[in-house]
Amino acid sequence: xxxxxxxxxxxxxxxxxxxxxxxxxxxxxxxxxxxxxxxxxxxxxxxxxxxxxxxxxxxxxxxxxxxxxxxxxxxxxxxxxxxxxxxxxxxxxxxxxxxxxxxxxxxxxxxxxxxxxxxxxxxxxxxxxxxxxxxxxxxxxxxxxxxxxxxxxxxxxxxxxxxxxxxxxxxxxxxxxxxxxxxxxxxxxxxxxxxxxxxxxxxxxxxxxxxxxxxxxxxxxxxxxxxxxxxxxxxxxxxxxxxxxxxxxxxxxxxxxxxxxxxxxxxxxxxxxxxxxxxxxxxxxxxxxxxxxxxxxxxxxxxxxx
Amino acid sequence: xxxxxxxxxxxxxxxxxxxxxxxxxxxxxxxxxxxxxxxxxxxxxxxxxxxxxxxxxxxxxxxxxxxxxxxxxxxxxxxxxxxxxxxxxxxxxxxxxxxxxxxxxxxxxxxxxxxxxxxxxxxxxxxxxxxxxxxxxxxxxxxxxxxxx
Numbered sequence: 077x078x079x080x081x082x083x084x085x086x087x088x089x090x091x092x093x094x095x096x097x098x099x100x101x102x103x104x105x106x107x108x109x110x111x112x113x114x115x116x117x118x119x120x121x122x123x124x125x126x127x128x129x130x131x132x133x134x135x136x137x138x139x140x141x142x143x144x145x146x147x148x149x150x151x152x153x154x155x156x157x158x159x160x161x162x163x164x165x166x167x168x169x170x171x172x173x174x175x176x177x178x179x180x181x182x183x184x185x186x187x188x189x190x191x192x193x194x195x196x197x198x199x200x201x202x203x204x205x206x207x208x209x210x211x212x213x214x215x216x217x218x219x220x221x222x223x224x225x226x227x228x229x230x231x232x233x234x235x236x237x238x239x240x241x242x243x244x245x246x247x248x249x250x251x252x253x254x255x256x257x258x259x260x261x262x263x264x265x266x267x268x269x270x271x272x273x274x275x276x277x278x279x280x281x282x283x284x285x286x287x288x289x290x291x292x293x294x295x296x297x298x299x300x301x302x303x304x305x306x307x308x309x310x311x312x313x314x315x316x317x318x319x320x321x322x323x324x325x326x327x328x329x330x331x332x333x334x335x336x337x338x339x340x341x342x343x344x345x346x347x348x349x350x351x352x353x354x355x356x357x358x359x360x361x362x363x364x365x366x367x368x369x370x371x372x373x374x375x376x377x378x379x380x381x382x
Numbered sequence: 383x384x385x386x387x388x389x390x391x392x393x394x395x396x397x398x399x400x401x402x403x404x405x406x407x408x409x410x411x412x413x414x415x416x417x418x419x420x421x422x423x424x425x426x427x428x429x430x431x432x433x434x435x436x437x438x439x440x441x442x443x444x445x446x447x448x449x450x451x452x453x454x455x456x457x458x459x460x461x462x463x464x465x466x467x468x469x470x471x472x473x474x475x476x477x478x479x480x481x482x483x484x485x486x487x488x489x490x491x492x493x494x495x496x497x498x499x500x501x502x503x504x505x506x507x508x509x510x511x512x513x514x515x516x517x518x519x520x521x522x523x524x525x526x527x528x529x530x531x
Contacts, residue, residue: 309470310529337521338425342418344517346468346524353521 100246121219149230158235160199168225195245204280252293271370301377320379330368410456420445436502483523
């Protein structure tokens, strides 16, 4: 009897281990998607570079002008799970991602998987980038290849157990990695759809402006309604039309804010949004209008915890 | 009508300095409101929503100037807490850094005052050249020393 129980326990443990192994396997893009990746156009990729805000984490803190194109990493993102340090993504072959293939880059952006087949931490916002079109990812790759190589590696992440076990991220991804649109806009208005794409995809606005659950996943029912500031001070504002939000801003107000950094009351942009706004200022006026149109169209959600 | 309102807002800047010296939070907030109104008038002209007027331009620049030279006086120790202040604790932790940002604001405004002359910048292009650098200093300071609630 006892022996039977022991056998069952061992079998259950093996089955559990096997299930964990299978469920947490890093899933790369299908061969067909990788094979269909276009060459990439660096000029178009520059738009994705600014829309995606790559420099905000991967350039040195306080970098200005051309130094924002030196992506040696080092910026620290604080979280409840530990400190994540942005790595070197310059084209340096040893310290950056110069030795990656276009497919490697697409797997990182769209699936959060490294060239070695490991899960990347979602401090790198692939949960948003996963909504990008493969063509835009290829264009971004072409642009990144034109940037200066930077030597030197950023220090590693500072995390506690169990978050040091990357394999566990496989389960997290099953819950939170989904390329489907967040908001069902029920529209075929090209401006709204472009805005949705920029905000939910490359712009990854939701990563800071949406509150997270205990496991660190975005609470999509509270999309863009504001969240605690991970840097500690204040809050990241509600950018829906709900309470504490920007319901009294017109579409033109939002577009002007993204262009100039001035709110309708002529307060200026502050905190970490300064860099984001400066990136948005590099987009076309059409793209800023599209973002503004989308923000006016998302469900109004009241800010929580205020 | 809008223009009249803006000009009145600009004049409020002067009054702000005398307002509530014993309430530094209220004083500095009123200064920043006047500053915002001056920025609003400036941007309105630059966007073409308000016809360019050298007199309004000069009033805006003078309002920036008044704020630049007084704003820093309303951050005594202990005024970091209070009703609805967006001042970051970094102002007190790194006073030298905050003062350096204020100095940038003052320098940009001094140049604009100079360019403005007796009657204000002659045309919109001259105004843009004078005000552009001032606008840059708003973000530069708010990036490190202002907190959103």
